[in-house]
Amino acid sequence: MQLVIPFADEHVNGYLGRLCAINFHTSTNQTMKFLAAHFSSELSEKDSESVAVLAALAAKQSMKEFLQNHTLVPFRQISFFGAKSKDSDNAPDMISKRNSLRKLRPSAYLCLNCIEEDLAKLGISYWRRIHQLPGIDWCPDHRAPLHSICSVSAFSKLPHHLIELSKPTVCKNELTPGNDSPVWRYASIARTLLSSIEYTSSRMASAKLLNRAKILEIRLSVRGRSPTLSDHSVMSCPSKWLERLFPRVLQKEIGKSFFSIDSALRRKGTPSACTLALSVMFDCADQAIAYWMNSDIKSIDVTKHQNRGFDFWHSKEIFKKYISTKGNHHAVADFFGVNRLNANLNLRRAGLPALGNLTQAQSLALLDFFEGVSLVEACEKFNAEINVVEEFLRISSVRLGAVVKFIGDKPFQVSYKRKS
Numbered sequence: 001m002q003l004v005i006p007f008a009d010e011h012v013n014g015y016l017g018r019l020c021a022i023n024f025h026t027s028t029n030q031t032m033k034f035l036a037a038h039f040s041s042e043l044s045e046k047d048s049e050s051v052a053v054l055a056a057l058a059a060k061q062s063m064k065e066f067l068q069n070h071t072l073v074p075f076r077q078i079s080f081f082g083a084k085s086k087d088s089d090n091a092p093d094m095i096s097k098r099n100s101l102r103k104l105r106p107s108a109y110l111c112l113n114c115i116e117e118d119l120a121k122l123g124i125s126y127w128r129r130i131h132q133l134p135g136i137d138w139c140p141d142h143r144a145p146l147h148s149i150c151s152v153s154a155f156s157k158l159p160h161h162l163i164e165l166s167k168p169t170v171c172k173n174e175l176t177p178g179n180d181s182p183v184w185r186y187a188s189i190a191r192t193l194l195s196s197i198e199y200t201s202s203r204m205a206s207a208k209l210l211n212r213a214k215i216l217e218i219r220l221s222v223r224g225r226s227p228t229l230s231d232h233s234v235m236s237c238p239s240k241w242l243e244r245l246f247p248r249v250l251q252k253e254i255g256k257s258f259f260s261i262d263s264a265l266r267r268k269g270t271p272s273a274c275t276l277a278l279s280v281m282f283d284c285a286d287q288a289i290a291y292w293m294n295s296d297i298k299s300i301d302v303t304k305h306q307n308r309g310f311d312f313w314h315s316k317e318i319f320k321k322y323i324s325t326k327g328n329h330h331a332v333a334d335f336f337g338v339n340r341l342n343a344n345l346n347l348r349r350a351g352l353p354a355l356g357n358l359t360q361a362q363s364l365a366l367l368d369f370f371e372g373v374s375l376v377e378a379c380e381k382f383n384a385e386i387n388v389v390e391e392f393l394r395i396s397s398v399r400l401g402a403v404v405k406f407i408g409d410k411p412f413q414v415s416y417k418r419k420s
């Protein structure tokens, strides 16, 4: 079997297609079988079925280098869902072998100028990774519109053989964006991140973006008057480009949020949304990249607007604050910079009711109850209203027992000595 080394930034699917063509195979599946046989002494049975492993061996690169140089995995890792930060070491592995060939766009993309240069320099042309990324509609090197071919087998042919069948990605009357357009910042950020080994959890990604959004006073809440991230995107990006990247974005009302874009600030951003956020929130790509690469989550204050999901309301911080404020919902809300109504609802859901109206008798009855005394007996003992105590129990969790015990020694101003 004849093997060749991949070109710089050559896309894995195009590389396999090229190996297939050089060896006169009928399909890339056949190429895979030949590769598995060729490298059989170096492979475990499991690995002989992994396209990424075989392609890396053919390319004479380590698995990591190959993923880094020839797949879209690094771009997809810009914001990686599902993994907590402690899993960061394993995360790239989780998506590498299985999904390393996954495409991010339905078609295959090529640049006529790149092809012309390739043919002059190499005698053949090849598929570049950067062109296959969502949001790249013009070649970042030639600033010419990319052409696309919607065919499953496009990558098994060389790009110059498909020029006739290809169609321009942008509309006829669409102007090439100006030098300071976010389109070029997007391309430049995407290209840098595509060759970066950094893995970013979605938590870290949104914390960084959120921090920047706060500085720019971009609105994060549902209500309010200042523009949201999607408003800023609509205002600053060429509309047709943005609509291709995020369909229906132009139909959104100004001031309303648009999930696909605004979710970048809420731990649910796709790689494209995160890249767009960076290109909209910075005037210069280098600055955006430096911020993305160098700022780390420890230096970012994320306590106020971060983690408001289930984890946040069930966190130790919330619990500690709840105790130290003696169950005062408003004080907890103000401390974390959260809407008071919202805090009240979520704390109740987390089994931590507001204790402001809890009387001394009721808290002592609760304590006895948590220690195993029956509710009726406990209430009678301290002369506490049973229906009120019951109400507390209905929305409380076992954790309330610990709270009442902790603050129960000096409950609510008046000290009270319990009978032994």
Ligand SMILES: [Zn+2]
Pocket: 111, 112, 113, 114, 115, 139, 140, 141, 142, 143
């Ligand atoms: Zn080009």
